[in-house]
Amino acid sequence: LGETMSSFAQVVTAQPTSSAFNRHTGAWKSGVFDCQQDMSIFLCGAWVPCLLGFQVAKDYGESLWSGCFIDCIVAMRTxxxxxxxxxxxxxxxxxxxxxxxxxxxxxxxxxxxxxx
Known part of the structure; x- marks a missing residue:
């Protein structure tokens, strides 16, 4: 028990600072209005956004129906x-x-x- 407590104490004393959790390292690979970069995605989003929502939800690993609700899209974007x-x-x-x-x-x- 003494050995377990001492190894536990070593782990607890090496806690990361809060800034380690807030480091952002990048940006979106394309802008919001760069729709012309992929015309198939653009046409699907313009004419059948619910279908594109299904694909985004699938690619993200969520239920397909999440792609139909705007609040779910906000959560997936985040x-x-x-x-x-x-x-x-x-x-x-x-x-x-x-x-x-x-x-x-x-x-x-x-x-x-x-x-x-």
Whole structure:
């Protein structure tokens, strides 16, 4: 028991600082309005956004139905940022998704496609 407690104490004393959790190292590989970078994604997002939402949800690892609800899209956008350490905020994710929904959906699809 004494050996276990001493090894546990060593782990606890080496806690990371809070700044280690907040380091963002990148940006989106394409901008929100760079829809012309992939015309198939753009056309799908412009004409059948729910279908593109299904694909984004599938590529992200969520239920396909998550791609149909705007609040789920906001959560997935935030999750993509966190997963790939992309700069931004939840507030920005929310505003961009609500006001530029098809463009944001296309950006997320391009990001997941380029990283998978």
């Amino acid at each position: 999750g993509i940022r966190e997963r790939y350490k992309i700069e931004g905020s939840v507030c920005n994710d929310c505003l961009m998704t609500y006001f530029c929904f098809p463009c944001v959906l296309c950006q997320m699809a391009r990001e997941l496609q380029s990283r998978n």
